Amino acid sequence: MQLDLNLLTALDALLEEGSVTDAAARLHVSAPAMSRTLGRIRRATGDQILVRTGRTMTPTPHALALRATVHELVQQAQAVLSPHTQIELAALERTFILRWHDALAAAVGPALLHSLRAEAPGVRVRFLAEASTDTHDPRRGDTDLEAGSGEPSSPEIRHEIAGHDRLVLALRPAHPLCHGPLTIEDYAAADHITVSRRGRLRDPVDDALEARDLSRRVVAAAPTIATALQFVRRQDLVVAVPQLVSRPLLDDLGLCVRPLPLTMPAIPIHLAWHQRYDNDPAHAWLRGLARTALSQACESTGDPARDPADAATDEATDEATDEAAGGLIAE
Structure with missing residues (x-):
């Protein structure tokens, strides 16, 4: 039986988003097209993958068991098909969304923006305030990089400590x-x-x-x-x-x-991002500059008067x- 390997990408999106509509938006296809793709995945796997529970879709036990493997396969395929790790910063045009603690953005954001514009004039940055509720899910794809004192709890979110405050x-x-x-x-x-x-x-x-x-x-x-x-x-x-x-x-x-x-x-300052950006050269560049800006700001904080x-x-x-x-x- 010949399988369409594009189904892996669709399955990865469906399992991360938990929604046909959101997975379709992520892959830039229509919702009906994604629904048909889900039907093909169900026939290929012999499993429902996502089942409706009220207004939401819930992954089946088989889908949960596949999720990590599917994501790793998609990441490996992307690395094979995009082997280059160099980017032309002078020609880069991209808008990054940063969800930072507002006070942290005020303290470190200007230095970070200066560094970004100096290396990539075509890059734009949207600083967003922290979510007003505890239900914000960075897996939705509306944030490139988060910074704050809280440590992410989801295993899909990468994070590192960029410095400490006091x-x-x-x-x-x-x-x-x-x-x-x-x-x-x-x-x-x-x-x-x-x-x-x-x-x-x-x-x-x-x-x-x-x-x-x-x-x-x-x-x-x-x-x-x-x-x-x-x-x-x-x-x-x-x-x-x-x-x-x-x-x-x-x-x-x-x-x-x-x-x-x-x-x-001391108060740790965490940088956090979704694992989907691990192999993204532009995102790695952004993380490097954010890491440097935060660490330099922490080092420059001397004793108060x-x-x-x-x-x-x-x-x-x-x-x-x-x-x-x-x-x-x-x-």
């Missing part, structure tokens, strides 16, 4: 704690604001304080770093924010920045997971 204390210059020695007791006694898109009044700082038999009073929660810093700018409040991603706002607002008088884990008397209270920062750190923005 929490610092931000307060207005007129705040009593802006100058002079800062003890952990002074810090705990201040009025605090948290950063949480879900309005949570507690974050990992509270756990660190409780380990020292201390507690703090959180008077408000702000949904973003930018909002929290506006509160801090106008009132005697303190907030713990990631130094790297907050640096543009801290500089623009003229806020006082001090080391936290307690040890907090402080009085000499503060040296005794500046404790070393431990590297740890994002779960321990609470993320760039707490949920």
Whole structure:
């Protein structure tokens, strides 16, 4: 029996998208054509592959068992048929979609865009905000590269740590704690604001304080770093924010920045992309420039401004997971 190897590409798209319509859009064919292709795949495999459950399509156990093998075969075929790994950057015309934490895009995005345009003037970049819900699925193909503190959970998503950020204390210059020695007791006694898109009044700082038999009073929660810093700018409040991603706002607002008088884990910055881009030369180039921009930004982040008397209270920062750190923005 002679098989059409193009069915592998269609099967790979169907299993990743879980939808005839979305698979058709991905392969630039009509939905009826993809539906007919699914029929051919069913006849070839002797399995339904995708079955309707309500409004969605669910892969069969046989389809789930095939998924990894099918994807690997498609990747190998693409490598064979596209053996070149060099791209002409000067002639490259492509639009990349980057879904980055907004503060991270503000802090590192300008340097990345400068590097991209210097090497490939025809490239355009769309920076998108992080998804407003937890149901965003990068497998849908609407994102080329993600960056943030969260580690992807799907095995289909590749990721690497491009650097680490750390929490610092931000307060207005007129705040009593802006100058002079800062003890952990002074810090705990201040009025605090948290950063949480879900309005949570507690974050990992509270756990660190409780380990020292201390507690703090959180008077408000702000949904973003930018909002929290506006509160801090106008009132005697303190907030713990990631130094790297907050640096543009801290500089623009003229806020006082001090080391936290307690040890907090470092915050990993993850780059993530779908495995379909592994062998894409242009995407590999994009990842390389993003990796460089992020690592250089992390390396350039020095100690926050402080009085000499503060040296005794500046404790070393431990590297740890994002779960321990609470993320760039707490949920």
